[in-house]
Amino acid sequence: MSSLDVLVVGGGGREHALAWKLAQSPRVRRIVCAPGNAGIARETECVAVPAEDVAALADLAVRERFGLVVVGPEAPLTAGLVDALAARGIRAFGPTRDGAQLEGSKAFTKDLLRDAGVATAAYETFDDPEAAHAYLARVGAPIVVKADGLAAGKGVVVAETVAEAREAIDSILRDRLFGEAGARVVLEEKLVGEEVSFLALTDGRSVLPLATSQDHKRIGDGDTGPNTGGMGAYSPAPIMTPELEREVVARVLQPVVAKLRERGIVYKGVLYAGLMVSEGRASVLEFNVRFGDPECQPLLMRLRSDLVDVVDAVIDERLHEITLDWDPRAAACVVLAAAGYPGTPAKGAVIRGLDVAAREPDTVVFHAGTAGGSGGSVVTSGGRVLGVTALGETIAEAVAAAYRATAHIHFDGMQFRRDIGRRALSRSA
Ligand SMILES: Nc1ncnc2c1ncn2[C@@H]1O[C@H](COP(=O)(O)OP(=O)(O)O)[C@@H](O)[C@H]1O
Ligand SMILES: [Mg+2]
Numbered sequence: 001m002s003s004l005d006v007l008v009v010g011g012g013g014r015e016h017a018l019a020w021k022l023a024q025s026p027r028v029r030r031i032v033c034a035p036g037n038a039g040i041a042r043e044t045e046c047v048a049v050p051a052e053d054v055a056a057l058a059d060l061a062v063r064e065r066f067g068l069v070v071v072g073p074e075a076p077l078t079a080g081l082v083d084a085l086a087a088r089g090i091r092a093f094g095p096t097r098d099g100a101q102l103e104g105s106k107a108f109t110k111d112l113l114r115d116a117g118v119a120t121a122a123y124e125t126f127d128d129p130e131a132a133h134a135y136l137a138r139v140g141a142p143i144v145v146k147a148d149g150l151a152a153g154k155g156v157v158v159a160e161t162v163a164e165a166r167e168a169i170d171s172i173l174r175d176r177l178f179g180e181a182g183a184r185v186v187l188e189e190k191l192v193g194e195e196v197s198f199l200a201l202t203d204g205r206s207v208l209p210l211a212t213s214q215d216h217k218r219i220g221d222g223d224t225g226p227n228t229g230g231m232g233a234y235s236p237a238p239i240m241t242p243e244l245e246r247e248v249v250a251r252v253l254q255p256v257v258a259k260l261r262e263r264g265i266v267y268k269g270v271l272y273a274g275l276m277v278s279e280g281r282a283s284v285l286e287f288n289v290r291f292g293d294p295e296c297q298p299l300l301m302r303l304r305s306d307l308v309d310v311v312d313a314v315i316d317e318r319l320h321e322i323t324l325d326w327d328p329r330a331a332a333c334v335v336l337a338a339a340g341y342p343g344t345p346a347k348g349a350v351i352r353g354l355d356v357a358a359r360e361p362d363t364v365v366f367h368a369g370t371a372g373g374s375g376g377s378v379v380t381s382g383g384r385v386l387g388v389t390a391l392g393e394t395i396a397e398a399v400a401a402a403y404r405a406t407a408h409i410h411f412d413g414m415q416f417r418r419d420i421g422r423r424a425l426s427r428s429a
Contacts, residue, residue: 004308005030007061009081010051010072011037013335013368013387014293018070018307019044020364021300025308034060038378039367039386051076058084066090070311077269077289078104078150093311095289099260099267102287106186107148113284116259118252120284123188129173132185136165142190147172149181153229158190193278195285196239197292198248199299200273201310203319204266207253211302211326212240213295214424219342221419228342229384232420234332234395235298238427239277248273248282256287268314297366297389298331298398329362332398333389334406334420338369339413341383345369346413349380353408360405362391380411395424 004027008019011033019033019040034057036046049056052075061069069085071077071094080097094100101108107125114120121144126132136143145168147155155178159165165187172182199210214237219225252273260267272288291299300307304325313322338345350373358365366389369382388406392398399421406416 002026002029004028004067005065006032006308007057007064007066007069008033008072009057009069009076011035011040012072012293013366013384014291014296015072016040016366016368017297017300017389018072018291020366021303021307022070025306027306027308032064032066037367037381038370038372039365041372052079054079054081054084057081058088058090061085061090062088068093068308068311070094072290072293074100074103074150074288074290091315093315094269095267096265098265099269100289102256102267102271103289104150105148106146106286107184109287110186110188112256112259116255118255118284119281121189121191123186125184125186127173127184129169132169132173132187133166135187136162136169139187141165144188144190145169145172146186146188147178147182148184148186149178151178151181153227154178155181191276191278191283191285193276193283194239196237196244196275196277196282197295198240198245198273198275199292199295200249200253200271201269201314201319202253202257202271203268203314203317204257204261205317206319207249207257207271208319208322208324209245209249210299210324211235212237212245213292213299214239215292215295216417216420219337219415219417221417226342228337230292230294231335231337231417232333233292233294233298234330234398234421234424235295235302236330236395238424244277244280244282247280248275252282252284268317293368294333294335294387297333297387301331301364301389301391302327302329327391329391329393330395330398331389331391332395332402332421333366333387334402334416335368335384336386336388336406336409336414336416337384338380338382338411339415341415345380345383347379347381348373349411349413351378351380351385351409351411353410354378357388357405357408360390360401360408363401363405364389365405365409385411385414395421399425
């Protein structure tokens with residue numbers, strides 16, 4: 001029955017997890033990943049087409065007659081890859097360009113939230129630096145300054161002083177630090193509370209929550225140092241209580257999906273809400289329009305359902321017909337990063353111990369920034385290099401298993417956090 005050829009777009013740990021999970025489907029005949037990485041290439045075909053090259057990806061999909069395209073990262077979604085594929089009759093998982101504005105434009109999202117009556121920080125949007133400065137002078141600090149568009153996780157400054165906010169406004173609007181992604185800024189009220197992420201699937205009408213998960217954004221133990229793409233993650237996340245989950249579905253995700261629909265946007269794919277929770281109430285910080293990386297890795301290790309069936313239900317607007325089957329065990333992912341990360345990472349360091357680590361039970365070493373080196377070796381080629389992911393009866397056991405496998409792996413300058421899952425563990429203790 002395996003007859004489906006699937007193209008996975010992207011080349012990080014998330015895409016390795018997607019390809020790994022899709023390969024387990026009895027419906028899948030062939031998987032190709034563009035561009036992939038050294039770990040994905042060990043298991044499946046990779047082609048050197050960049051994840052941002054919409055035209056080349058659409059040509060590839062037509063030429064190779066893929067029956068399904070699964071898009072990992074946000075850039076091709078906001079650039080309209082799903083629209084380009086649909087125009088050529090190819091099924092794809094992920095929102096179209098108009099839906100992807102939820103991540104591609106913070107101003108779009110804030111206006112939509114206001115319109116839908118969803119809780120979010122008070123804000124104003126500016127394209128004129130003078131007007132932004134005048135508003136800042138009026139409201140004062142602390143204040144959060146956000147570049148409107150995609151800025152690789154570097155476009156937000158939580159300013160404690162007016163001087164800091166002024167500088168952020170100027171570097172975004174005047175100096176165009178993020179190019180056209182900084183043609184507008186959002187200035188918003190600083191919220192306090194605990195940050196939680198919540199991922200769900202939607203077909204534009206139904207909302208189906210994924211298992212709960214939590215990531216670790218800062219580079220250093222105890223949530224210190226600069227922000228990163230994510231240094232680890234675990235699932236489930238005890239902070240997300242059933243009550244909070246119901247509140248987020250009913251007061252955030254459902255109204256947002258309905259408001260999009262009212263505007264003619266049928267949003268299909270993963271909807272990832274970044275929330276600030278205080279006294280049991282959730283306020284929206286932002287949306288992402290795809291799986292989080294690294295949350296995707298522990299989530300897919302726990303997902304027992306066939307991912308192709310799930311993706312089909314989203315695309316065909318039958319999400320209300322399915323349920324998701326999860327492994328009751330917990331999963332944890334420890335990210336191993338290159339020297340220099342989150343600044344410019346050192347490339348070309350030889351990675352040792354991958355095969356030994358992969359022999360640990362219930363453990364998968366997902367690759368991110370890796371490339372093939374000389375003599376069959378694997379070398380570092382990006383900031384986040386590997387995501388060592390393991391299952392365990394409890395979060396503590398999953399975390400311990402991920403660290404046990406990590407102990408086998410070495411490359412020059414390797415850095416990782418020693419406290420993945422700490423918040424969940426202190427909560428359950
Ligand atoms: N209104 C806010 N109040 C307090 N902290 C905020 C606020 N908005 C964003 N942040 C902080 O900044 C981080 C990045 O902001 P976010 O909106 O998630 O943008 P991005 O992920 O695109 O960089 C958040 O994870 C949060 O820690
Ligand atoms: Mg964020």
